[in-house]
Amino acid sequence: MATASVLQARSAGFSFENCKRNALVEANATDLGLRVPTARKTGTTICGVVYKDGVVLGADTRATEGMIVADKNCSKIHYISPNIYCCGAGTAADTEMTTQIISSNLELHSLSTGRLPRVATANRMLKQMLFRYQGYIGAALVLGGVDCNGPHLYSIYPHGSTDKLPYVTMGSGSLAAMAVFEDRYMPDMEEEDAKRLVRDAIAGGIFNDLGSGSNIDLCVISKGKVDYLRPHDEANKKGVRVNELDARPQAGSYKYKCGTTGVLTKAVTPLHTELVEETIQTMDTS
């Protein structure tokens, strides 16, 4: 059974080579007063829904490093193939690299079969890789796409289990998003209804979960067409505070007017400088 995967070397199990070294570094680092860097997680709310003609995937855009927002506008909807996209929650590096590896392998597979790749194939490749690493790759994914058998949506957990469902949510904000889905999901929705539902589900995660925030990205996949809407909804513009009661955006100015702080005394001291030496160095811009 020949498999056309070049990028991923087929060695058994997780490589524990660096664990001993890491343990020594960690032990010595605390003596020196250094803190071991933690992996950047995406906090995150991601979700997907199957509608009449395809699937709609949605994600927020905040990446957190502990309690600090590392990236206010990161892209969590990753390309797998022209008809398949994947949202990723968990450790940012793991979701990035896993989706890139599978995307690359899937392209080779698609060239080998001469057909458009199927969502079930991507699902199989992802789950087998994640199971092989026994959950140490912290990638929770929402995989969606349209192939010759219609629209498909899968949720893939870090340990390698998958669910094939009409609507799925993942990430720290998944409970808030799932609440919106459970209330308003209907089978065979129109595209606009589906987009509005996904937008509201992600908004639920953004406003009720500390790990999710900023804007809402959508990806609408239907037969022969992909709409990558980034950003679809700028739910949090800097300086714009939306009044809860009447939803009118109030511009918040963070600058202080000149004269706010009273000046008591002013002293000006001119600094005399002498030109000692002047050299010109030409820069090679070829």
Add this chain to the structure above:
Amino acid sequence: EHPKMSASQVKGVSTGTTILAVRFRGGVVIGSDSRASIGGEYVSSRVINKLVQVHDRIFCCMAGSLADAQAVTKMAKFQLSFLSIQMESPPLVKAAASVLKELCYRNKDELQAGFITAGWDKKKGPQVYTVSLGGMLVSQPFTIAGSGSTFIYGYVDAKYKPDMSREECMQFATNALALAMGRDNVSGGVIHLVVITEDKAEHVIVPGNKLPKFHDE
């Protein structure tokens, strides 16, 4: 009940679960609930089907870590279809159970999954086998497993009769599952039943609002 099977100790998504299989006159009924949870705190899926068809007349149900169970059943399904082509006849239920047992026993340090295999074959008719966490294979007239099974040992021991009819057996399985789902927090949702006889394997779903009620005011 093996302590490792409790929901909070299974890494990742666990099937929580109540599963059972019962032999009746002419066939077997295999059933499960439909809940998958994470850490015993969040229901990650309320509609999963834990009954996997590994061959035409052989089903198995999963308990424990969902990732491990899915990987093992997919491997077993492949091995059995290969075996049936080699032997030019459908595999025996015992063969299917043995395949699962080998996978569970050889990899007992890495896996956290248990199975119930039930089906019909020409040699011995309807059979039920249970493959526990460490890889023990036992044949029984009926068997229950999963975290919710602890609540219904008394019920099934008292109510089981050998040689039941198909309807009696389905009612027995439905009642047992409903009782377990009512008491175990990581079992719930709908009841999936598969009735396997010589002629066919029929999948029946009992939705939440049609579950039998037991003094639930």
